[in-house]
Amino acid sequence: MGEHDSTAFGRRTMLALVGASSATALAGCLGGDGGEETPTPTATPSDRVPEQYRTATGAGGGERDPDNLASKSDVSYQSQPQGGQQCSGCTFYIPDKNGDGVGACTIVEGTIDPSGYCTSYVAHEQNGGDGGESVSPIDVPEDARCAVCDMMAANFPEWNAQAVHADDTREFFCTAGCATTYYAVTDQFAATDADIAGVWVRDLNSRELVDGTAAYYALETDQDRYDDPMRVNPAPFSSREDAVAYVDEVDYLSEDDIVELSAFDRELAEQYRGQLLE
Ligand code: SF4
Structure with missing residues (x-):
């Protein structure tokens, strides 16, 4: 699970997220000392997303609330991945719906690049396996051989x-x-x-x-x-x-x-x- 900035969201946003995001995701966001009070983020003129994203559902099942979104600067959003983590693997990501190559986010305003990243990243959990392992890259084991060519x-x-x-x-x-x-x-x-x-x-x-x-x-x-x-x-x-x-x-x-x-x-x-x- 990636880094999360519990100061990026106000209590109102966190309450809005309850029931809209997985318990795992919320635990990740709240982390630290329990989340100190900060100014409540609100939708701003920069939250210009196509209509189909306004209340869309993210990868983790949370619903986007256009009245409770963090600004990109609040969460140090960047258009590049970080440490193998990027929006397309985040539980809050809403995949592209109109073919323009970008999506949106259930907790951050504006359109979102699938290759982007912010400090509220939470790896989207898959439940296909026994343990529901996080769909994130891991360190390559020293003894792992290439599954195709057999090199280390x-x-x-x-x-x-x-x-x-x-x-x-x-x-x-x-x-x-x-x-x-x-x-x-x-x-x-x-x-x-x-x-x-x-x-x-x-x-x-x-x-x-x-x-x-x-x-x-x-x-x-x-x-x-x-x-x-x-x-x-x-x-x-x-x-x-x-x-x-x-x-x-x-x-x-x-x-x-x-x-x-x-x-x-x-x-x-x-x-x-x-x-x-x-
Ligand atoms: S901006 Fe990207 S990394 Fe940040 S919470 Fe949204 S989808 Fe996740």
Whole structure:
């Protein structure tokens, strides 16, 4: 569970959240010394969200109350992930409803980037497994082998990736190329039939783990552009803007070569890891 700033919300907001958020989420937000009184946040002119978000439900089941929202500055909102945590994995996140690539939040005003982060982040809990393990990345165990190529994932701290299934089965990868291959050809590599519940890859700029399901991948083809494991990999970025900057640097890539995780299929798996496919 991520850091939470109990001073970011007034008592009125917290009361409004009771019944709208999971007990786990509230416990995380209240944490610390029990939450000191601060000025009550209210909706402001900056809370301009499309109508379908105004009272929408977040990932954790809480309902957005447009009269009880924290300002982005209250919660130190940023448009980049932090430590592998980002809005798309937060219990308060309301996913994109109109195809513009951004969503909203049940407790913070305005539109929210799925790659964003704030101090009130609470990892969204999945209940598919026995223990309902948090859908967040974890430290790569020293002995974890890449589920696709069998290399030691921990040996590549700037490149490795990971995934977790709904039954809490977790797999690690040396690179984004192996992670996306695993996603595309799961039947060959997975030790479980449970759905994939989370994927994390390293942003090529920050080398931080970011939500692979919300990342943008530049389909790199030049084996010599980077000295990366397995010679060539799709280049992940948490923001489309960074992916565009990456493809703009070379003549052989264009914005048509930027895809999301859902685009990875057997054909792309063949391109990156064809030698490992059955
Ligand atoms: S802004 Fe993002 S990280 Fe902060 S509470 Fe909302 S969804 Fe969670």
